[in-house]
Amino acid sequence: MDFAAPVDIGRATGLLADAVRAADADHVDATLLARAGEYTRFAGERVHQPQDITEQQVVVRAVVDGHAARVATSALDRVADAVRRATAIASGLARTASAPGSAWTPQHRDTDDHVLWHDDTAAFDAPARVAIAAEAMTRARRAGTTAAGMVGRAVTQLAVASSTGALRHVVATEATGSLTVGDRDGSAHWANLHRSRDALGLDAASVADTVARAVRTRGRQPLPDGSYTVVLGPEATCELLGFLGVLGFDGGPAQAGVGVTSRPGQRVASELVTVADDASHPFGLPIPFDVLGTTKAVVPLLTAGLVGGPVTDRTGHTHVAREAVPSPVAANVVMTPGAQGDLVAGVENGLYIERFWYTRLVDRQAGTITGVSRDACFRIVDGEPADPVRGARFTQSVFDLLATVDGVGDVLRAQPIMNVWNGSVTAPAIRAHGFRFGPR
């Protein structure tokens, strides 16, 4: 089976260029978002959901007198119609508005073609994916546990044409893997994503390690409420950093004056914490430009713990929200790794937390979130992992915790940002203090 961009490159750029050329609006941009993904889901003793999904959508944005309207279609032969409809809607907006609109119309004229392609990802076909799934299920069974997970490969395609003359195209591979090994009431988890399957790190060793961690969760005990020194695994750190956007680094909250970016330069985290929105970083899902064709700038969010600035449409972070007013979002969040290979060794009495689950914002002002810990979590005693503990509910300020970070790991892992197209958070493990489990 061919593993290729969903739409032929020449056809993609040609139809978008033709569409904007024919438009009768002040400004038009047309964007092709496409993905061909293959996913092998497994659980217990079965590959239960092998899936091959190709999705494509052309979004046309027409601007008339500063008023923008968008029409999208999955049918490539309807793009011209989408241009007409978007123009008609934008004209209607202009007609009924009391003043000109303020839609941003980037004036760039870049014409380029980017290829973020990895042959190792292309080779991650159905038999290869089934083989790693079978390896996980077999190893888990032999250890008296069960495995569930998903492995996949995808091609992401983004093309943008604008009436200013811009015509940009990128094709990028994507490898993804996640594994949960369950042991009666305990479990362990592993997940990563990368443009390269080889860099993903999903192999017999990582499977064996996940199974071993799950086995060590046997007999886990409830965690008493209290404040703990914690080592957060990379996935838990990713989850925490995923809140930076809504806490002020996304364009919407920043524009409303809500959140931490109203205080640039202020210290809100330890000097060990440096986080940027960096779509050029090799980890995660790098991509060179956004859905309007604007080159993605590196935006420092936290530099040695000091507040930077928000992402905006000007920095290449335009995002098409599904059920809200669209606003720019931080989509390629990367925390700079440290040099410490073992953060647990530095803890006399604390907890190792593998990942968080169902985290939600509680208080934007205080930066407080709630959620539960999940999978392989252990007490740390005298610098060593000790007894396993059950998942527990926490309510914790993100910045209060980041302010106490005194150790940063040297291994990066990436997670997707839910509901953000091509969004990812990449982070190492961190060590921090005063993490609150239980009610306030």
Added chain:
Amino acid sequence: MNPHGWGAVADDATGRALVEVALDAVDGRAEYADVRLVEAEELRVYRQSGADVDERVEHTLGIGVRVLVDGVWGFAARPLAEGADAAEAAHRAHALAVAARGASEPVRLPDIDVHSGRYETEVEHDPFATTQDVRHALLTDALDAASAPRHVVSAQAGVNAKRQHRHFGNSVGSRQHQHFMESGVLVMVTAAGHGDVQRRSYPNSFHGDTGAAGWEFVVGRDLVANAARVGEEAVALLTAPVAPSGTADVVLGGQQMSLQIHESAGHALELDRMIGDEANFAGTSFIGVHDIGSLRYGSPAVTITSDPTLPGTRGSFAFDDEGTPARRRTLVDRGIVRDTLSTLDSSARTGAALTGAARSDGWAYTPVCFATHVYLEPGRVSLDELCDRLGEGIYAEDNRSWSIDEQRLNFQFGTEVAYEVRGGKRGRLLKNFSYGGITPQFWGSVEAVADDLRIFGYPCGKGEPKQWSFLSHGAPSTLVRGVRIGVA
């Protein structure tokens, strides 16, 4: 004009012909196959105070094919331009199933009956036929009303509509044609001042509220008057006292209870979770297959029903997304778990009843267990009578934050508003109310349920890759004793 007469596959014969192409492509090569051909168009119009209207239309047309080969599933989906796309999806689904055969325990489906038919959402006024002027005037008026009080710093209002043609066929001979329409509305207000920021929303804090209906659904929500109300309430919250912490008796309003049902009942009763299929991402359930028929989930006041045959909700349909006819099922009967939300696969593997809860997001995703229209059966007392029975405690409504663990046991919710209740009467407004608990303990503490059932449409995410489902929950105000409050 017929509100369902739009698009490329409005005609059942056209849709059926494309479904047949896909089925023919795997005829004789699979013990079972089903095909979903979906065309959908969505209109979303949002406006933020001080900003331009954001108006968008999204059209999609594609086909998803699922096959069972030697007991192993395969699924493939493609956008549709011509018949060849349907055949390609079918061939690809078959190839994936073949590739997974050696690594999988086979599934044996029971005999499946043939179910064919047609279904249309009843629509009084086509929301796609409303003019831009009408839509924009409504949003402008709502924002003006919501923004009028001092200290309101931002407001957002929106209307949405979606129409769908869903054509289904399977290898046993079922042919189904469903034509859906839904409409929705939202307003959300943020107030800032006195060192605080507070939010209020209407009619549902969860992306607004959407139902299976036409523009009449929007008109019936009286958006402008309610926008004014929630604007004033958002400002009042800024200076309201913080809700207490400890243990209290509470009455939870219908909106908050609808989300409580979604998180702790709907998801917990999904059969694919119970058997571990979703363990890697969405999680499992504290309820096991062996618990069906015996587990005490709640008090005798708690009866929870799944009924997609009720019209007008976001979970209303005639057939689920693998062709099972919609049916009313009592999931929890006077506190005892009686049934689950199941699919062909999960039902066949467990022997549990097939309840017709296979749902999928359009054509591109494989059906999995999702809620339908799942609701808490109402009682016979009014809200006032329920508060009178409460005596001393808290009345809370409209979700502000939500979280629950992967087994659907340990939850924590916050609400936008709460009121002190003294002597059975609502008193002071309180802010930042939160409560937490353990699912069966919470439902076991339900003392009484009012008669004020309200229904809310929800989106819900599940599966890998993540897909959306659109469903609904109904709930009356509910009296719960001994709730842990002030937890966040």
